[in-house]
Amino acid sequence: MSTTDEAFAAAYRAHYWAVSRFVARRLDPGAGHDVEEVVADVFSIAWRRRAELPPATPLPWLYAVARNCLANTVRGLGRRRRLLDRIGHHETAHRGHVVPPPDAEAPGAWVHEALARLNPADQEALRLTTWEELTLDELAVALECGKSAAAMRLHRARRRLRAEIDRMNMTVTAGDRDRD
Template identity: 40%
Template sequence: MSEVARFQRLYEANFTPLLGYALRRVSSPEDAADAVGETFLVAWRRAEQVPEGDEARLWLYGVCRRVLANHNRGNTRRTRLGARLRATLAEQTIPDPAGDVALSVTVRAALARLRPADRELLQLSSWEHLEPREIAVVLGVSARSARTRLSRARQRLRTELDGNDPREAGHVLHDRAAAPPPQSRLAPEEER
């Protein structure tokens, strides 16, 4: 008899009793079906170890018992891990980014109302993290002039944000997240 034919006979003779064995030991039919499937997979892989006759069913029960034990241990580990994760998450403070959206929109609008020169100074300082002396090199002015212009630009931004949350000026002055999206280049025919 071929290996396939022998396995088919083993399956047909033992599927129903093995499924009943598993169903009586787990809470869901799906888990029982999975256990039986894995048991027969082991039987296929270890066909030379499966005894003949009635002993085959006992051997399959033993394999299924170990499969179910592994299943239960896995469930216990998952349950414990889930409990630990829930406890950890309960202790964590997760910031709500929704507040930053409104803040960013307000700051961007205020920046857009500034003169381009002021906007450039603030962006070089806050978004590029350049010091006044470095800004001076970029703009081709003295360090003293850059410092003065930057101070005035910050004051103009505060004025634009007047009446809003005072954190907003600090947000744009120190947060790269407020950086505008990259500008797209004009198509060649638009540049003319």
């Protein structure tokens, strides 16, 4: 077995579940695609490009591949939905695609609501650093950009999240005053 084959095998063993959780958090379960299917695509691509796999820290690189696989999956689902709409199966195409909003009384639901109001790029930068616990260097790899660009994206995403939370707090405070 070659060094690149061994590096791939080690990365697969060490990071399969992390990539699986990464995909599961981003894939709508009612959309008709299995998490395992997307993860299989990720590792299939990683196998074909195993010479590019960073030996020291492969996980951020695998996250970048997963992001691209998820984007392809979403585009494919959009094409499928449009095709079904054209042939008159509009109800079938949209059934099960709505994710219910978080329970307003659940702890931290307001954070999810504020995050959902951000654009997808901001959401991804925040999720990669918070949920996946990536460092700035790893974030740059996952976003396929330079370290300074990743730092700027993260800074702006945090600023927009703070502004959204402040807007939500102002709405809640105004609602409380209206009830008094």
